Amino acid sequence: MSEFIGKAIRDAFPDAVRETSEIDGVLNVKLDPGALLGVCELVRSKPELAFDYLADITAIDWRDRIEVVYRMTNLATNARIVLRVDLDHAKPEVGSVTSVWKGAEWQEREVYDLMGVVFREHPDLRRILLPEDWEGYPLRKDYVIPD
């Protein structure tokens, strides 16, 4: 299955895939951030893939870059896939996938709130867990915890 998914993405977006790996039996695809939205539309709408359930969006601060991780499942076949993008640590920005899955709206807000990733074209990008006037992004590694 992993091979089939990987090939479908490569065929449609030949230059978008930076690397692939398998973690715990699930295909992980590192993408060019510019191609993320297109690939998401593909894996959601292509009938053989149909990743209809966006299980999780999260981000990791690797100190030199911020990685955003998208985890999807096809609820009919239980096939799973993980898409990943590396973003500039100084200015982490990527296109929003809210047009593909409505469930992305709150999850992207959470990533923005806690990690400071800006999701372009998000309909309502505001802090969600922290107060509106909070300063900084607590899950960043260089965040200084206030007394």
Next chain:
Amino acid sequence: MSSRIKTELVEVNMGPQHPSTHGVLRLQVTLDGEIVVDARPDVGYLHRGIEKLAELRTYIQFIPITDRLDYLSSMLQNAAYIGAVEKLGQIEVPERAEFIRVIMMEFQRIASHLVFYGAMGLDLGATTPFLYGMREREDILDLFEMTCGARLTYNYFRPGGVARDLPDGFIEKAKAYIKKQRARLPEYDDLLTGNQIFIVRTRGVGVISAEDAIDYSMSGPSLRGSGVAYDVRRADPYSVYDRLDWNVATQPDGDTLSRYLVRMQEIRESLNIVEQALDMIPPGELACKTPQRLKLPEGEVYHHIESTRGDLGVYLISDGTDKPYRLKWRAPSFINLGALSQMAKGWKVADLVAILGSLDIVLGEVDR
């Protein structure tokens, strides 16, 4: 002469201190008379930053913090976290511990659904169901207390097993409880499920289609109430669930009543699971030996379980030290609540309370 009466939209705050929001949740509601035009949840009042706390604590120190997320299902919170640690550390779990875990997890699901049963009644103006639900839940909390000393925050799971063995008399007491609960479920149904007022208040109210529910990443009974048979215990089996005989409860209609009925069915299914597991517990070790100062190899793992409220995921990244480099808690309550706005539109204020109740959120988990 126009027959239309000029009306004006009104903004109303429900919460954060409101008896029907099940905790500190604020809803900003736009009303046209009594009709909900929009209901926007405002969350975060209980945010404690547990993902950051995890990075500052050792793997073992973090276990009791998980108890404080979905505090109606603490056993399941323990299970999700410990499952991720074990997967990344490739820690084997003795079979006896796995069966004890399943018993605790399913008892916990029942206990939480009993609170739901009571709260759902309260939300719609019926007081007695709450007393019934709490009365039976007490028996489960007694079983938990005799096992691990705590009634709510158990801290019972350990990497490689559980903290203590089942105490003497547990199995007899558990079987007696199952018998009693089964006998009382028809009473529950007489009181609420078949109650004409309850049915009128819930049937056809707050409908969400299967497509929309999936689109909003909903999971758990709130998704299965829309006819989608997605249950992590079946879809991505863990522990010993694949050796037990049980059904995934679903209802086709996607309304408030369906979500209620799924949970009532799940109480019965969980009773069946516990009953089988009680007879299947093998003798043997309770936990494998793990170092006091547990270090996990570099790498990452995603482990998810079917919590009371749905697909509970723990994404754990280790840099080889004794503390997580990053821990992400995929909280089903938080994500399910994201669909409330769409579900509540066009219904009356009183229905909003019923719809919110049918999502069965726990704010400790929503806000983390």
